[in-house]
Amino acid sequence: MMLYFKEIICLLTLLAISTVPVPCMSGIPVMTLTRDPTYSELLPTHTRYQITSLQNISLMDSVFGCLLRYPSCVGILHNANIRLSFLLMCYLNERSVGRTRKVPGWIFLSDLNVCLKGWVPFSGHCYLHVKNETDWKDAKDICNRSDAYLLQTETHEEALWVTEAFLRPVNVVECTTWDSCSSWIGANDFSQEGLYSWNHGSDQFNATFWYPDQPNNYAGDQDCAALTRSAQLNDKECSFKYEFVCERDLFI
Ligand SMILES: [Ca+2]
Ligand SMILES: [Ca+2]
Incomplete structure (x- = not known):
């Protein structure tokens, strides 16, 4: 009492x-x-x-x-x-x-204080948008050094929110193709071609909101997943440079 x-x-x-x-x-x-x-x-x-x-x-x-x-x-x-x-x-x-x-x-x-300064809360997690464009591994390492992990969009709802909150809208001048100005997410198919898994934690990769005809492993060299500005997923060359979003648990 x-x-x-x-x-x-x-x-x-x-x-x-x-x-x-x-x-x-x-x-x-x-x-x-x-x-x-x-x-x-x-x-x-x-x-x-x-x-x-x-x-x-x-x-x-x-x-x-x-x-x-x-x-x-x-x-x-x-x-x-x-x-x-x-x-x-x-x-x-x-x-x-x-x-x-x-x-x-x-x-x-x-x-105002469930997340660290600069991080934005959404549905039980905190998110940091990093605008520096970098390859997938460096993006993952930068997030890990912040006690966080590369964005893990388990649900389409989360993907929609991240897209609206952080990514530049479709048709802005510098984003001319459907997959430009995407954000890396923490998923890859390193262990088995075409079978994607999250690189953090033990959650199963159940995301079904791929862009039409993706993942296509274009030119046999696309093993890292990205979130497009249409809130869909695409597989991309891991050496490509995208901006990215780090995710972590609430700071409580
Ligand atoms: Ca692949
Ligand atoms: Ca692709």
């Missing part, structure tokens, strides 16, 4: 919307929810990143739900006028908000 009481005190402190991180007792995630004035009255364009919507709910109960019931929750969009909350698995950003759908009464609270 005392444990529960302490958690409530901690969360009440968070609700003061302090910009100073508030230490919580060990055993629950240390999170500081801070209002983000940039997106205070805007609604997300995409609904697929919403964990759930909560009707007839207070801001305080929304915070409880985000912190204690949904490990992938990193942001809350709340409208006190209509007592409606959306729990979000990612931050709002320039590409994910609808600037023409301005509706009064919304506030957005983002969690």
